[in-house]
Amino acid sequence: MDEVLQIRNLAKAFGATQALKNISFDIARGEARALLGENGAGKSTCVKILNGLVRPDSGTIRLSGREYRPTGLSDAQRAGVSTAFQELSLIPDLSVAVNLAMPTLPTNGLNLIRFDEVRRRAERTLASYNIFDIDPASLVSSLTLSDKQRLEIIRALSRAPTLLILDEPTAALTDVGWVYERVRALKAEGRAVLFITHRLKEARDLCERATVLRNGEIAGTVDLREASDNELFRLMIGRSMGTAFPDRPDKVKPTNEDQHDDIVLSVEGLRSGTFGPATLSVRQGEIVGVAALEGQGQRALFNALAGIERITAGEVRVRGQRVKLKSPAVAKKHGISFVPEERKEEGLFFGLLTRANISISNIGHVRRWGLVARNAEIEGISGVSGAVDLHLRYHDFPVDALSGGNQQKALIARALFAGPRCLLMFDPTRGVDVGTKQAIYSVIRKAASEGTGILLYSTELRELTALSDRCVVIYGNRIVGERRSESLKEEELLERMHHGHAESAKEEVQGGREPRAKSL
């Protein structure tokens, strides 16, 4: 028995979205395998299934030859699968030592916890990983993010797993060297490692082979010593999936770059939380794409512009006028409308009717005698619901009775109903079917052609290259590059998204031509 992990025909659907289909791969004893793929390719679903957090619809998993069907995290840990999660699983207001010892804290004859032993064990564990700068008695909440991440990894390692899963463990780490050492030691002991990462260099340093996921399927398993970065990127993007994008309108672009009178939204030196400084502008009728890997700060940018997160520094101008985006209401007043990422959590009011969900952003416009009137409401929103292709008959249903696609249309209709001069869209086509995607693409185009400036983030690079006039790349909380759409190639964007500006010198060589817009 040489395979530690054996996955066969794994499939999982969430509603209409097929998150995984027909996934099969093995990890051998002493092997570290990289799992690569774009956002939403199915990596995190894989991790969740292996940890028992999600049950697969079909398929089998074998761990060291035995059938493996975890019912939950503790069950997975007992079976020998241990994970260092990207979203940390440490308890904030308990000490480092207690967190390391969870859940089986050592007890004495009276079943009372022996805190001296807990502390000794923690000291021993930390020392064995050459970590002397974390006090076992300190609370986890007092640690830096990087230290929390170290602790998360150490805890996963200290459970002596048969299969160690590292779910993007290095995102916040300042020093990755010791992780490498540990992983090599595990390999030497004949254990297996599954390494989920966005950083190709780290995958190459640690793993022999990589399995690439794309749209929930295996795009290929390659030998990392032979495959070039470009080959990997191509596997991750794949060929066109047959989605048709509306044609680019032949509008006359202002040739003079210094002409500023048509800029609807501009920021200079913007900082919010850890994001920034960033300088960016959106012109009237322009679609500016934002390309970024998961968690590079794009969320902070959108939230700041929508007035949700506090802007700590920098200048924001709407049509040349300086504004302070103190709250979403203020942002709305200045004509900034936001289509958030999570339509359930951040967007729609489940339980309210669809029409109420659309009109709520501008409820004052659908009143009669000071009260919200059904007819006035339907009349008021007929324009925008037509624009997003949401049929009239849905208006009197609670919005949660609608399909995901129609919910998304309602959310976009609401954003449009506010009559925005600038529309912020955060991954508007996430988890919707192809038909709805088409409708959303036309909405975006139409809104732009009517003069709305649009800032569009998408996890699907095809959308960015096909829709936007210009595209900025965000990496490590900064804008690291900008491209005009005529020169927009997915591979190039992806390359930049993975390497940030540190390796920007490569782009001329690998892109094979000179970038037209200058990089920031």
Next chain:
Amino acid sequence: MVGSRVLSLYSRSPSSVSITLYIVMFVVYACAQGHFVATPYGLSVLLNNSISLAVGATSLTFVILTGGFDLSLAGTVALTNTILSVAGFNGVGGAIEALVVVCGVGAIIGTVNGLLVAYYKLQSIAVTLGTMIMTSGIALFMLNAPGGNVPDSIAYGLTGLLGPVPVAIIILVPFTAAMAVLLNYTRFGIGVFAIGQDRTAARASGVNVEWTEFRAYLTAGVVAGLSGYLVSAETGTGDPRFDASFLLLAFAAVAIGGTSFRGGRGTVVGSVVGAGLLELIQKTLFAIGVSSFFTGMFEGALMILAVLVGSLGSLMAARRSAAS
């Protein structure tokens, strides 16, 4: 600088606010009352009136630490008080029997709450409001008007002195210590804090979230039964329509004691001292001749003050980390 250090102590050790306030108030009370306060009898009067509230607040603390709410305390107290006043327990043996019965009744109520909240994922406020109304109803069925007699062995045995020491101290100190140990020195207790702080992380850390939450409600039920036992000792009679303000005061005691209603942060000691503080304020205001109409105002203001001081430290910490 000193101020910020004191504040950070208060935010790190939530019960220190109420302990400080208790000492201050006690001095005021002692000045107003003279040497009587420090006599065993004076102490036992003070304690006898607050021990049931202290135990009731402890019951709430377990559930509040998990991030839930337990309103059933009021019903459990009413029901156990009624049972004690009608069942006719007698002598020391009867007092022990009665203790087992009330804790058993509390355990049953806690089990129902725990099953429905932890395993069936129902909202804790709704479930415990339901059990509260139900148990009050049962109490009213058993005794339709205030009356009945709590056995003397309980009524006098628990409120008097044992030698020079008030019996209440003999109960309260070991009880508080045992509960504090249960919360801070057992896997169950650590689990309670863990699920109150971050359910997902607790699960990922291997805590059996449902089982821990269930046991928190069960413990709360048993302790609520004990609280009813002490209430009966204090009043000496049965009252099926037990005052719901007891429940609100118990919540106030928990808040004054520095336990966060958001869950995951708090102490038993704080809740016990908080309960004592509420009683002490009443007595002090009475002693210095303030009309009892003002008691509520003072107690409410004190509660808000305690919550404010408890959160100041973390507010400042947040500002510091935002600035750096």
